[in-house]
Amino acid sequence: MQPTSLEQLEEEEAKDSFDVDVAVTNPEKVGDGMNAYMAYKVSTRSSLPMFRSKTFSVRRRFSDFLGLYEKLSVKQSLHGCIVPPPPEKSVVGMTKVKVGMDDPSSVEFVERRRAALERYIQRVVSHPSLLQDPDVREFLERDDLPRAVNTQALSGAGFLKMINKASDAVNKMTIKMNESDTWFEDKFQEVENEEQQLRKLHALVDSLVNHRKELCGNTAVFAKSMAMLGNSEDNTALSRALSQLAEVEDKMEQLHQEQAASDFFIFAELLADYIRLLGAVRGCFDQRMRAWQRWQEAQSTLQKKREAEAKLLWANKPEKLQQAKEEITEWEARVTQYERDFDRIGMTVRKEVLRFEKEKAKDFKSQIIKYLEAMLQSQQRLIKFWEAFLPEAKAIA
Amino acid sequence: MRSVSVDLNNDASLLIDIPDALCERDKVKFTVHTKTTLSTFQKPEFSVPRQHEDFIWLHDTLVETEDYAGLIIPPAPPKPDFESPREKMHKLGEGEATMTKEEYAKMKQELEAEYLAVFKKTVQVHEIFLQRLSSHPMLSKDRNFQIFLEYDQDLSVRRKNAKEMFGGFFKNMVKSADEVLISGIKEVDDFFEQEKTFLLDYYSKIKDSTAKAEKMTRSHKNIADDYIHISATLNSISADDSTKVEGRVASDQELKLTELLRYYMRDIQAAKDLLYRRARALADYENSNKALDKARLKSKDIPQAEEHQQQCLHKFDKLSESGKRELTGFKGRRVVAFRKNLIEMAELEIKHAKVSNIMTGSHAERYSYFGTWSGDIYFN
Numbered sequence: 001m002q003p004t005s006l007e008q009l010e011e012e013e014a015k016d017s018f019d020v021d022v023a024v025t026n027p028e029k030v031g032d033g034m035n036a037y038m039a040y041k042v043s044t045r046s047s048l049p050m051f052r053s054k055t056f057s058v059r060r061r062f063s064d065f066l067g068l069y070e071k072l073s074v075k076q077s078l079h080g081c082i083v084p085p086p087p088e089k090s091v092v093g094m095t096k097v098k099v100g101m102d103d104p105s106s107v108e109f110v111e112r113r114r115a116a117l118e119r120y121i122q123r124v125v126s127h128p129s130l131l132q133d134p135d136v137r138e139f140l141e142r143d144d145l146p147r148a149v150n151t152q153a154l155s156g157a158g159f160l161k162m163i164n165k166a167s168d169a170v171n172k173m174t175i176k177m178n179e180s181d182t183w184f185e186d187k188f189q190e191v192e193n194e195e196q197q198l199r200k201l202h203a204l205v206d207s208l209v210n211h212r213k214e215l216c217g218n219t220a221v222f223a224k225s226m227a228m229l230g231n232s233e234d235n236t237a238l239s240r241a242l243s244q245l246a247e248v249e250d251k252m253e254q255l256h257q258e259q260a261a262s263d264f265f266i267f268a269e270l271l272a273d274y275i276r277l278l279g280a281v282r283g284c285f286d287q288r289m290r291a292w293q294r295w296q297e298a299q300s301t302l303q304k305k306r307e308a309e310a311k312l313l314w315a316n317k318p319e320k321l322q323q324a325k326e327e328i329t330e331w332e333a334r335v336t337q338y339e340r341d342f343d344r345i346g347m348t349v350r351k352e353v354l355r356f357e358k359e360k361a362k363d364f365k366s367q368i369i370k371y372l373e374a375m376l377q378s379q380q381r382l383i384k385f386w387e388a389f390l391p392e393a394k395a396i397a
Numbered sequence: 398m399r400s401v402s403v404d405l406n407n408d409a410s411l412l413i414d415i416p417d418a419l420c421e422r423d424k425v426k427f428t429v430h431t432k433t434t435l436s437t438f439q440k441p442e443f444s445v446p447r448q449h450e451d452f453i454w455l456h457d458t459l460v461e462t463e464d465y466a467g468l469i470i471p472p473a474p475p476k477p478d479f480e481s482p483r484e485k486m487h488k489l490g491e492g493e494a495t496m497t498k499e500e501y502a503k504m505k506q507e508l509e510a511e512y513l514a515v516f517k518k519t520v521q522v523h524e525i526f527l528q529r530l531s532s533h534p535m536l537s538k539d540r541n542f543q544i545f546l547e548y549d550q551d552l553s554v555r556r557k558n559a560k561e562m563f564g565g566f567f568k569n570m571v572k573s574a575d576e577v578l579i580s581g582i583k584e585v586d587d588f589f590e591q592e593k594t595f596l597l598d599y600y601s602k603i604k605d606s607t608a609k610a611e612k613m614t615r616s617h618k619n620i621a622d623d624y625i626h627i628s629a630t631l632n633s634i635s636a637d638d639s640t641k642v643e644g645r646v647a648s649d650q651e652l653k654l655t656e657l658l659r660y661y662m663r664d665i666q667a668a669k670d671l672l673y674r675r676a677r678a679l680a681d682y683e684n685s686n687k688a689l690d691k692a693r694l695k696s697k698d699i700p701q702a703e704e705h706q707q708q709c710l711h712k713f714d715k716l717s718e719s720g721k722r723e724l725t726g727f728k729g730r731r732v733v734a735f736r737k738n739l740i741e742m743a744e745l746e747i748k749h750a751k752v753s754n755i756m757t758g759s760h761a762e763r764y765s766y767f768g769t770w771s772g773d774i775y776f777n
Contacts, residue, residue: 201630208623215616222609229602234595235732241739365764372761379754386746393739396732 020046020125022140024118027110029097030061036098037061040114042121044140052141060145062089065117067148068124071135079287079341080348082356083130084123085276087116115265119273126359184346187353188285195278202271209268212260216253223249237396244392251385255378262374270367274360284352288345295338302331406528410434413531413546415524416444420516425449425477427523431546437538438547445549449476452523454556458541459530466674466712467719468536469727471529472663477519482511500629507625518656525660585679586717592724593672600665607658614655653742661731668727675716682709 026041043057069086072078093109124130125140139145223246230242309324406412412432419426430444456473459465485508493501527546530536545552584590685706692702 197630201627204623204627204630208620208627211616211619211623215613215620218609218613218616222606222613225602225606225609229599229606232595232599232602235728238732238735241735245739369761369764372757372764375757376754376761379750379757383747383750383754386743386750390740390743390747393736393743396736396739 019048020044020131022118022121022125024114024121027114034095034098037063038094038097038110038113040117042140044125050137056141058141058143058145060139062094062113062117063148064139064145065120068135068139070148072124072130072133075133078129078133079291080284080345080352081127081129082277082280082284082352084120084127085280086120087113112265112269116269116273119269123359127355183350184285184288188282191278191281191285195275195282198271198275198278202268202275205263205268205271209260209264212256212263216256216260219249219253219256223247223253235396241392241396244389248385248389252382255382258374259378262371262378266367266371266374270364274363277356277360281353281356284349288342288349291338291342291345295335295342298331298335298338302328302335305331406532408532411531411537413524413527415520415527418516418520420479423477423479425516425519427520429527429546437543440547443547443549445546447545447552449474449523450556451545451552452526454552455541455545456526459536459539460670462539465536465539466678467671467716467723468533469664469667469671469723470536471526471533472660472667474519474522474526475663477515479512479515482508482515485511497629500626503625503629504622507622522660588721589672589675589717596665596669596672600662600669603658603662603665607655607662610655610658653738653745657735657738661734664727664731668724671720671723675713675720678709678713678716682706682713685709 021044023043023045024040025043027038028040030037030039039059039061041057042060043055044051045055047054065086066089069083072083090109090113093106093113096103096106097110121139124136130136226242226246226249230239230246233239233242305324305328309321309328312321312324406414410433414430415427416430417428425448427447427449428444429447430442431438432442434441452474456470459470485504489501489504489508496504530539530542536542584593685702685708689699689702689706692699
């Protein structure tokens with residue numbers, strides 16, 4: 001099979017267009033106590049003929065999403081594809097929700113999860129190969145989905161452990177690949193560097209979110225203190241000004257809250273998603289290496305079989321010779337097959353990485369713009385608050 | 398910062414400022430510069446080096462001067478506190494190996510700015526102390542004040558002598574008995590009754606507000622630091638500008654609001670001290686009355702008791718008269734200072750928000766049109 005040129009791959013990329021929109025909404029608690037779970041509404045809107053109707057929805061739980069990933073990640077046909085990884089499992093967060101706590105941190109946890117699940121499934125359906133997959137269609141359409149089992153190993157630490165184990169296996173390979181085309185090596189290095197940078201950045205943004213939350217608390221407390229001071233003040237105009245200042249600080253606290261949410265949901269989660277996605281990208285490269293390894297091992301087995309056949313020619317054992325010839329034919333076919341597989345995966349990986357980079361650029365751009373626009377709004381409100389306060393300060397006599 | 402205490406240093410007969418200062422390890426050496434038309438000084442213009450301890454000596458001698466019992470003695474400047482930037486410097490040294498060159502340079506810049514801010518703040522607070530003295534009709538004439546300004550030798554010898562003389566005895570006595578005294582005294586004068594109630598309440602509230610404002614400022618500083626690290630990692634212009642704005646918001650708020658609250662907290666303590674002294678004088682007077690009655694009953698030592706009672710009454714009246722004047726002036730000063738600071742703070746907030754609004758807007762526009770964000774950072 002002739003490898004298509006890079007330009008041809010890029011052209012193919014541009015032709016792919018989509019008309020599928022999936023939303024994850026309405027988290028609802030089902031059941032009580034430790035067996036309770038959250039069910040989400042998964043609504044699909046599409047004009048594609050492959051679906052049963054233009055709009056439809058189903059109810060899914062977290063383990064269903066994990067189960068979908070499990071099914072997709074083991075499919076041979078999808079090797080080389082960047083299968084988006086699902087959001088992380090969280091025992092602590094979920095336990096609080098199960099136990100029925102309605103505190104703001106539980107509410108935030110559910111919202112965080114809902115948003116993450118939505119991004120996950122949207123990424124899945126945006127992928128041309130994955131969209132065609134029957135498991136994906138079933139996930140979106142089927143009313144009663146059989147419960148996914150054994151989803152323990154798959155999210156968060158489990159997922160990364162799996163990727164890293166595969167990487168180790170590749171590194172331990174004794175036969176080093178001789179790349180005629182340095183594209184794969186270079187790209188892999190880029191991906192590793194990028195992942196490192198994102199991890200660093202994510203830790204910093206996390207710190208920013210925490211400090212901003214601290215600022216919220218401190219501002220609220222300060223506002224109350226200002227109000228008390230205003231009450232104590234015996235100069236009437238100054239007293240009123242101090243009370244007004246307390247109100248402005250209260251509004252500032254609100255602004256800081258919103259900014260913290262923006263920092264987190266727009267910025268931090270974006271980084272977390274891409275750290276996981278880059279792990280998935282690394283996974284594809286590893287799959288290609290394993291395909292190569294399999295091909296090499298088959299070649300060396302074939303070689304051994306040929307040597308064995310040569311020995312048998314001298315030994316004059318007709319049945320054994322026949323068997324040897326059959327084995328050689330079998331392994332020749334395997335070698336051809338594995339070589340084809342390796343080429344195919346290589347092409348898939350290139351195509352996938354190209355697509356990934358485009359999607360990533362688009363994603364980051366839209367999120368950054370969203371972040372900046374939220375900041376803009378926040379700043380404008382801040383200006384209004386202080387402009388309203390200024391005459392009060394000037395009125396002090 | 399000057400706006401915390403307005404109307405200072407505009408009497409040409411005695412102008413004082415601190416034009417520069419040196420920082421050696423933990424010690425700050427202030428250059429106190431005086432320009433005067435008064436004949437009580439030997440020269441019309443001169444400068445002397447002074448340490449923080451010298452300011453404390455001056456303050457303490459004023460507090461312990463009987464003649465000034467009816468005055469609000471300006472609060473002593475707090476000790477220069479380089480704890481925060483020093484901690485940062487330590488962290489910077491430890492983390493140098495793990496930081497990028499850019500990150501390190503940025504943090505170093507922030508660190509230097511913080512050192513400078515602390516430095517500026519301590520110079521100003523020492524300067525204001527002296528200017529409060531020079532603008533007070535009675536205190537500006539104080540002999541020790543003159544020595545402080547003029548004496549061109551090291552003051553540490555005098556400081557040691559003063560300690561031996563007073564031994565902090567007076568001060569200790571003041572602190573322990575006062576709270577009980579001031580609440581227990583039966584006030585004869587409406588003005589002082591109201592002042593007492595007001596000052597006690599206001600003090601506790603402003604102390605609380607000062608602490609909360611400091612916490613808030615610290616949070617802003619933490620966020621500024623985060624932006625520095627983020628911008629260094631990100632190499633994106635928008636985060637860079639945010640750094641400067643966040644940092645500036647932190648230090649402007651500090652200067653205007655926190656310093657204002659901090660200063661008046663200390664000033665109100667000084668006003669309270671005046672009330673304590675007057676309350677003690679009243680107690681002394683009441684005791685002298687009882688003593689006189691006892692003397693009359695026993696028909697013994699009546700003239701001495703009469704004289705003592707007259708002295709106490711005189712002292713109490715003097716304190717009340719002077720105290721009333723001081724407290725009224727203080728009230729006016731406080732309101733004016735608050736007004737000035739609150740206006741300036743509001744104006745600064747608006748200014749900064751408008752600037753960062755423009756910057757954010759232009760960045761949003763740029764990303765909408767170009768948006769090759771990933772290209773910028775990763776493959777540099």
